[in-house]
Every structure is written in structure tokens, then in C-alpha cells.
Amino acid sequence: MIFKVFYQEKADEVPVREKTNALFIEAESEKDVRLKLKSHNYNIEFVERVTGSFLEYEKQKENYKVLEL
Numbered sequence: 001m002i003f004k005v006f007y008q009e010k011a012d013e014v015p016v017r018e019k020t021n022a023l024f025i026e027a028e029s030e031k032d033v034r035l036k037l038k039s040h041n042y043n044i045e046f047v048e049r050v051t052g053s054f055l056e057y058e059k060q061k062e063n064y065k066v067l068e069l
Contacts, residue, residue, distance in 0.1 A: 002026055002050045002066060003033050004058070008043035015045055024050070024058070025067045036069045 005023050008015050027033040030047045037044065050058055058064050 001028065002055060003030065004048045004050050005033060005037065005042075005044060006046040006048075007037075008045065011041050011043040013043065015043060020045060023067050024064065025069065 003025050005025060006020055007023070008019055009021065013019075025033055025036060027036060030049075033047050034044060
């Protein structure tokens with residue numbers, strides 16, 4: 001499954017919308033996503049499973065790239 005993760009670069013900073021980044025990652029569950037990203041020290045705001053037409057829409061964007069961990 002593909003998940004879209006909204007996060008802040010630094011876990012010790014207060015979340016600010018303008019600094020929110022997103023990445024795509026392949027994992028079995030939301031818990032698996034969080035475990036894979038634990039070593040990156042990100043402040044994860046939200047994890048969303050991406051499927052169907054929403055996934056196809058995201059694939060059309062220039063910045064679509066699935067993170068390999």
C-alpha cells in the first residue's frame with residue numbers, strides 16, 4: 001500500500017502549515033510507516049492511505065516519488 005505522510009523536518013519545532021512537507025512511502029500499515037520513518041526524526045502530522053483515483057491523481061504530479069526504505 002502507498003501512504004502519503006505529512007510531516008515537519010524537525011521533531012522539536014512547533015508545526016507550521018507553511019513548513020509542512022509530504023512524502024509517499026510503501027508500507028503495510030500506518031504503524032509500519034511510522035516505524036520506517038522513526039530514524040528520520042520527523043514530526044509526523046498525518047498519515048493517509050492513498051488508493052484508487054486519488055493515487056492516480058498524485059502520480060501525475062511532478063513531485064510524486066515513493067520513498068524506498
